[in-house]
Amino acid sequence: MEAYYKGLKKNICDCDVKNNLDKVDEEKNYFDILNTILDTVNEWLVVTDDKGIITMMSRAYKEFLKDPNPEGKHVTEVIENTRLHKVLETGVREVGEIQEIKGNRMIAMRIPIIKDGKVIGAVGKGMFKDISDFMTLSKKINRLEKELEYYKGELNKEKTAKYSFEHIVGSGKKITDIKKMAQKIAKTDSNVLILGESGTGKELLAHSIHNASNRRFGPFIRINCAAIPSELLESELFGYDEGAFTGAKKGGKKGKFELANGGTILLDEIGDMSMHMQAKLLRVIQEKEVERLGGNKRISLDVRIIASTNMDLEKLVKEKKFREDLYYRLNVITIKLPPLRERKEDIEELANALRIKVSNRLGIYVEGISSEALRYLKAYDWPGNIRELENVIERAINLLDSDLIIQPKHLPKRLRQNKKISYLDTKKTLKDIIEEIEKNVIRECLEKTNGNKNKAAKILGLSRTGLYKKLERYNIK
Ligand SMILES: Nc1ncnc2c1ncn2[C@@H]1O[C@H](COP(=O)(O)OP(=O)(O)OP(=O)(O)O)[C@@H](O)[C@H]1O
Ligand SMILES: [Mg+2]
Incomplete structure (x- = not known):
């Protein structure tokens, strides 16, 4: 950038236009101010030109990416899973997207810089450097909103029927x-x-x-x-x-x-x-x-x-x-x-409706319930009926952390210990079912050994490479 300004100054000197020279100095001042801001804020910020070449990046982002000189490189070379170059193509801002970067899931914001109707660059910012920061904040806000809703509800509850x-x-x-x-x-x-x-x-x-x-x-x-x-x-x-x-x-x-x-x-x-x-x-x-x-x-x-x-x-x-x-x-x-145990045909529909209801109430984004988790929900007898199901879903959503899908590990023990679990599923072949069981057993074993793969391989009677192959195949991290 320094070189760019020197060149610009020289060209203008050659033309001998003093006014323009002042303008370049002014521009450089702004540029320095901007750079100082970028270096002092503890934010992940990146700016590119219209070709996707990085022109500025905050120090915090450089440190995280372990790249001290990203300027001049194409954004795709420096930032994993970036979509800034796409934003340059479409000119449409993307806010609140989850981006996986160096094994970390952040929430990103990408804004095109538009001048005279043309996209001349883009700004990318990590809104939340880690999705769990976002979850924590979102949980806090939603708890407050929930309280407010509760008091509002209490005021109206006495006189109106809420449901149809x-x-x-x-x-x-x-x-x-x-x-x-x-x-x-x-x-x-x-x-x-x-x-x-x-x-x-x-x-x-x-x-x-x-x-x-x-x-x-x-x-x-x-x-x-x-x-x-x-x-x-x-x-x-x-x-x-x-x-x-x-x-x-x-x-x-x-x-x-x-x-x-x-x-x-x-x-x-x-x-x-x-x-x-x-x-x-x-x-x-x-x-x-x-x-x-x-x-x-x-x-x-x-x-x-x-x-x-x-x-x-x-x-x-x-x-x-x-x-x-x-x-x-x-x-x-x-x-x-x-009772719910006599209408098990409705469990899947109920669980999903309650997932949406609770996730809206808590303000936590949940994509779905895994088929394994659903199997446990269907096998259980639900002495507390739909209220108990709602509580189990709420507990699972609170335990999600950065997962987006409810898994068996988010369910209480009393459900997971159920021996009556049925694997029969008309949409699955025997091979699918066996793979699913294998996946679950490996996951459970890793949980038990606190992620120690040597121990897990021993318990399962597998070689280390055998276990690694399976982990890769089932995408278990
Ligand atoms: N068919 C359903 N679909 C969706 N949600 C349901 C359904 N039935 C019950 N619920 C939910 O389950 C919870 C318990 O329901 P409700 O309070 O009506 O039960 P109840 O039979 O009055 O229980 P109790 O005898 O303990 O008072 C509520 O949160 C309710 O919204
Ligand atoms: Mg009641």
Whole structure:
């Protein structure tokens, strides 16, 4: 560059134009300033001309690339997997692309320099020198966003139904039949009882029924009967008037039934309601009226009741722990959600939908789930049902580091230790299956030996070169 400026100065001297000379000095000053900036910032920066020849590079980048004099060389000779020359061709900026460089995955930004409509050069910058820096920052920001969403959600949660039938993932026969039936009954005003083990999607279904009903513009109020102490449940459900008891709020308080007027109330975990409250609830259902505690005014109600529980209500009725008359009032229509182990056909679809949902929520990019990992997901019995599946996916995504695909190593031990795993897959030949098992065994062995290839080869009864060949073949690093 120095030589370039000397030449330029000489040419201009020959022409003897003082003004131009000043301009060159000024340009050189700028160039020096720019170079100083490039050397002092701890960033990876590179600038090329329109031919892709490097004109400037920051010191930090030179040090990383171990090339003290990259200027004058073509960018492809100096930077592995660069696309700066492509940006020169297309004139289109590329931001946020992952670039593998010296075994390191960075996130790059490539910007064309355009003057008078022509591409005259390009700037490349490592936005994040290591994808894990990006992951850490992204996790931090997303945690904050998540918190904000949570508080926003808490504010709105009380009055609206968040989900509709499109959110109920699964195209297996069982869930499809349930969706069809629920869509039909959503249009009626009958009470609905939703049964199913914990985490099977009872609340999701209740929201969807409300949103598909004629009451969808009315409120949707949920109350968890198990979470509220029974002495408080009464005032929560029916409200109270001012002075009803010591500590009662001035002006009184509306109960959940009153709040749900014109809409739907979800009585979640109804199996946990005390006998005393059951009697009060029955009266409200029969009379379609509610009276606040300490009040003397009857408020007429137009509320659809959806009740749900993971308990066996019929059994509770037999044991005289749940009122039979209330049971019959509530189960005008009963929907039983099957446990996940009885609808394994939906696991792949659910796992992928949850992967997208969780990855959006956490702001972590995930490309997919490997077929081996899916095999473990399908073999497991899921006592916690879809909620457990969601938790397993969230845990795996948090463990990804720089991987983009969920692998068996990201799954909890209880899933990986499953002996019932089935390798049968209609799309794979026996050879494919055997190769996959071989790959997994080698990976597991390397994990166990902390990457010690000599030890791994010994355990597997392979020669060192034999193991190396397999590592290369299966692209195991
Ligand atoms: N079919 C589905 N498709 C997608 N996500 C689902 C589905 N069913 C349930 N989920 C998700 O699984 C989690 C548990 O669902 P939900 O809270 O509705 O279960 P539940 O039966 O009410 O559980 P509990 O008895 O423990 O209250 C939620 O995050 C929900 O979004
Ligand atoms: Mg629930």
